[in-house]
Amino acid sequence: MYKKINTAIVTGVESTIVCVEADISPGLPCMDLVGFLASEVKESKERVRTALKNSGYELPIKRITINLFPASIRKCGSGFDLPIAMSVLGALGKLPSENTEDIAMVGELSLTGSILPVRGVLPMVLSVRDKGIKTMIVPKENLSEARLVPGIDTIGASDISEVVAFLSTGLLPAEEETEPVSESEETGFDFSMINGQKIIRRACEIAVSGMHNFLMIGPPGAGKTMIAKCIPSILPDMTMDERIEVSKIYSVCGLLSENKKLIEKRPFRNPHHTISTAGLTGGGSNPRPGEISLAHRGVLFLDELPEFQKNTIEILRQPMEEKVVRIGRSAGMCSFPANFILVAAMNPCNCGYYPDLNRCRCSQSSIKKYLSKVSQPLLDRIDISVEAKPVTFNELTKPEKNEDSASIRKRVIKTMKVQKERFSGTDILFNSQIPAGKIEEYCPLGDKETKFMENMFETMNLTARTYHKTLKVARTIADMEDSEKIEKIHLTEALMYRGIDKRFWEDEI
Amino acid sequence: MKYEYWLDLLPLSVKEKILLTGAFKGAEGVFNASTAELKKSNLLSDEKCEYISREKNKDRLSANYEALKARGINFITVHDEGYPERFKTLKGMPYGIYIKGNLKNDIPCFGIVGARRCSAYGRKMTSEIVNGLSGMGIGIVSGMVRGIDGEAHSAALKNGGYTIAVLGSGVDVCYPKEHEGMYREILSSGGCIISENPPETEPLAKYFPGRNRIISALSDGICVMEAAKKSGSLITADYALEQGRSVFALPGRCGDVLSYGTNHLIEQGAGIIVTKEDFFREISEFFPKVGLPLPEAPEIFKLEKEEMLVYSCLDFYGTGADDICEKTHLPLISVLQAIISLTEKGFCKECFLNQYVKLR
16 A cells, blocks of 8 residues: 655755655554654654554554655655655555645644654745645644635644544644734834934944945944844835745744744844854755854854954855855755944944943054954945943933934835846945946046045045945935935045054054 | 174173173183183182083084174173263163164153053153153153053154164064054164164063163153052162152142052152143253253133033043033033044044044
């Protein structure tokens, strides 16, 4: 007797359909599993045997062969238990043969026969639906996540007997009334909470409008972290596609089920500086997304930038350019999306108070050493840097009301629209992505402005790279003011945000 | 000279070296004296006499001195003609000194010292004072470390003036490494690098107080630009007073860590730099041969209203853009614009990220 059951496997954040087939033939009693299996899948036969026994199905004294195909994909993960058990039951003739073609299933089994939740249900359901399969059986705990996908029937089962009942009689398992999930609380961070800090507020708005990477330098207690946490509140809402894209990443990491719904807010990830390279970019023999992919479409905040391990930070360079991180392992290559704004914060020196010479106790060489911990190639990818200053008592208690995030966001959305029109038909989305070769095309300067920049190039010791960064930021500022032409005033402002570089320590004699 | 060089490398005090050379008619005499003769002279302890005898090695003697010469290092002892006149009247001066470049004994010199980690104000005033002094034909003596010292040398070099760098390391060891360019420029401009420590000596902290006494001894007066409460510059000032040199100090704001030392010196009676012009006049009275620097043309400020407002908020220490907004009640954009146009006109400079100092 032979039976085939559909299931799905997650590789990276994408999913592919895998079939489980079982055959029972006379021979020595044993259960063989084949098909390029990882060890957790090989172990599955013990779980399946015991779970079936405890659910009341005794296995015959015959040879059972189970194959998972296509054999070219390495099978890993714990979701194969249920399809394997069902294919065995099918081969035993316990299930009606015709109605399993249009059904896929996934789930881990415990020895008692109950079904345990698995990771990555969202991408699996998406791929099953796209394959044209009409029904998907998932563990009960994963049901709400699976229901996020429209256009497919999803059924939550809690043990083997429920699945058998459904497959043979079409009886749906009883569903508990799930309470509608209330709107998750606002993160509570809003720009109206930030007093003073005019220059940072402005710089944040520019950074977000043009998706420029952003660096804050300032003493401890200047509110750098708080400002970073406010940044997601001025990002535009995600589109449906973006929400599914982000939710898939969270599903693969097992972070979605607790939310019971699609990710709505743009992510804000704040990894600690002790994070490993694999933790940041993703990794493992069966690669999982790292922090930079969890920050996809949102903000990656690196606090205390110089404290991160150098090689960990250097690894960011390629994903920041390509907006995707590729991880190659023996099992294959997978790529995770990583399109985020990098927001970084750092102190200017070890004690944190430089350039206030009355408080800073660091020697010139230690300041230099501290500042140069952040590599130049990374600094080159940061378009905007500003100083964060501690708020004074006057600013803290100032009665005047600060502009809130909602009104800033309106302007951001408007500016993004301007960019969308300009770059329509190209693969550029934002001003920050203008390649060096296209700067002249997108950021043309008039005679007067060229003369001004020529002058500033000398006075401020600009380099070709800082010059290009300045033009890109000026382009965003001009867009914010709905000006087609980049004026001197825009260039002026952009010049003030150019990053820290060697001039702060090599200038000095 | 090879015997003198040999004697200089011995771990004896300056006084002992001079007494020995007196007793044995020069360093060669000391070298040739037997242990018994050394002991008989009753100048040294028995251990030292035995140590000296062990250190005698005729083969290495010439080779070492030739190697020194080959590296362009001049070695001069108390008995030589080139030994600085200024040292001769002082106590505790080294037996021998190592020189690279051209040591001029006949021109007036002024020591400029101060903190390594200095403020923008300290830098600016140093370069202005050195500009004036170099213009008057006065040599600038300093220690070539980071901060005020480095600024003093580079301002002197920029002005084409004469400058002497006194090192705490050997004369062939450039400390700090970043000043390699300055080290070479001092030599190529006809200046001088000098140290009492033998070549290849590492720049260890213990050598620096000794270096300070040479800075003040080579100078006719010194000026402390910026110094914290505990500062090597104050040691230089103490030596200068002991050696009878005049001491000037640049006043700073009360409460600034880096001006505590200088303000304290003024309290104790050091000359105060009230204006550059007064200072230069006072110096010119010291040295009848030098003339006053040409008076700078009074500057005519031509600034727009907003530039003027922003300029009035700037100081020599650094002000943040946010503070300027607060003080002037101007919108951020106008402040940034004013700063850029002030930078363009050379009135201000960014000293750290979004921190600005005025330049005039």
